[in-house]
Each structure stands twice: as structure tokens, then as C-alpha cells.
Amino acid sequence: xxxxxxxxxxxxxPVAVVLVTTGGAKPNVLTCNRVASVSAEPPRLxxxxxxxxxxxxxxxxxxxxxVNLPAPxxxxxxxxxxxxxxxxxxxxxxxxxxxxxxxxIKTPLLADCPVxxxxxxxxxxxxxxxxxxxxxxxxxxxxxxxxxxxxxxxxARAGGIVYACGAVRERPTGKFNPDDLRRRVKGE
Numbered sequence: 402x403x404x405x406x407x408x409x410x411x412x413x414x415p416v417a418v419v420l421v422t423t424g425g426a427k428p429n430v431l432t433c434n435r436v437a438s439v440s441a442e443p444p445r446l447x448x449x450x451x452x453x454x455x456x457x458x459x460x461x462x463x464x465x466x467x468v469n470l471p472a473p474x475x476x477x478x479x480x481x482x483x484x485x486x487x488x489x490x491x492x493x494x495x496x497x498x499x500x501x502x503x504x505x506i507k508t509p510l511l512a513d514c515p516v517x518x519x520x521x522x523x524x525x526x527x528x529x530x531x532x533x534x535x536x537x538x539x540x541x542x543x544x545x546x547x548x549x550x551x552x553x554x555x556x557a558r559a560g561g562i563v564y565a566c567g568a569v570r571e572r573p574t575g576k577f578n579p580d581d582l583r584r585r586v587k588g589e
Contacts (some may be wrong), residue, residue: 415564420522424459432483444538449531469514505539517542
């Protein structure tokens, strides 16, 4: 098999896409594909966010975030939430998202997502282009239909979760037209 050498990039296949709520009493939501489970005991998740993103300052101020796992039929929603900034638009209102109170933190959950993971920021690591926020998991909410016989979450029961494939791009490509996504999210 012949291989070609490419410039270093973030090619990883596939990459999970999550919707991150933050901001406490005035929440915002961003799409994030830089997310990982980083320890089991105690459970921790890490998300990586660019400092110029609106949610970055909200996470810093509130010291908490919720990782919401979207179902595959929420891909257009995930695209929209990743392209439009909360600085200029109330994405939660535009997308008619239903919020639900968290159990342990102030930031709400996205009620329409089948799994929600509450986290408090335990530490931050400054990277060249992003800040890695390491969150200590406080509570996990899941749709009961996703639980297997052992009581574990099986996202396959929801048809999986949203994935993006290939190189993760910082600037949207052709399929990410904000006006088109806004109309599709609103059902127009």
C-alpha cells in the first residue's frame, strides 16, 4: 500500500461531536469535537476550547460545563451550534433547545440530548491554540432506554452519537453556511 506524507494536522477517524453547555445562569452552547475521557477513578472528561470562543470565557468564569451527547438526528443542530457564535445570537432560543436543571452544578443540560455529563473544572492546561479544560464528572444523566442489562450507557441504542470524520477544521467548509443551517434548525 502506497502512502503519502501529509503536513501535520488533526486527522482522526472518527471524532465524536458533543454539545457543551456552560455559563451558569446565562447559558450558551458550543459544538466541540476535541473531547476525551481522561481518567476513570475518579471519572474526568477533557474538552479543548480556543480562547477566542465565547464559551471559553464562560467556562473560565463559571468553572463548570456539561457535555451533552447528541443523537445522530441532531447533526444539523450540532453543525449550527458550531458555526454561529453566542456573542451575536442566542443559539439556545434560535434552535428552540429545551434546557433542564443540572443536579450538581448551575449550568443546565440540553434536555433533548440522550446523555448529559455534568463537570466542574478541576484544572486547565494552556496549549498553543486551545485551553484544555479537565472536568471532574459530578453526575451523568441518561435516557433510560439507553441502559444495558448492567446499567451502563449503550449509545448504540440511540443509533449512536454524532461523529465528524477526517481533519478537524477550524474554519467551516461549504456545508456550514450559517443562514442555511439556521433555517434547517428552525425547520424552515
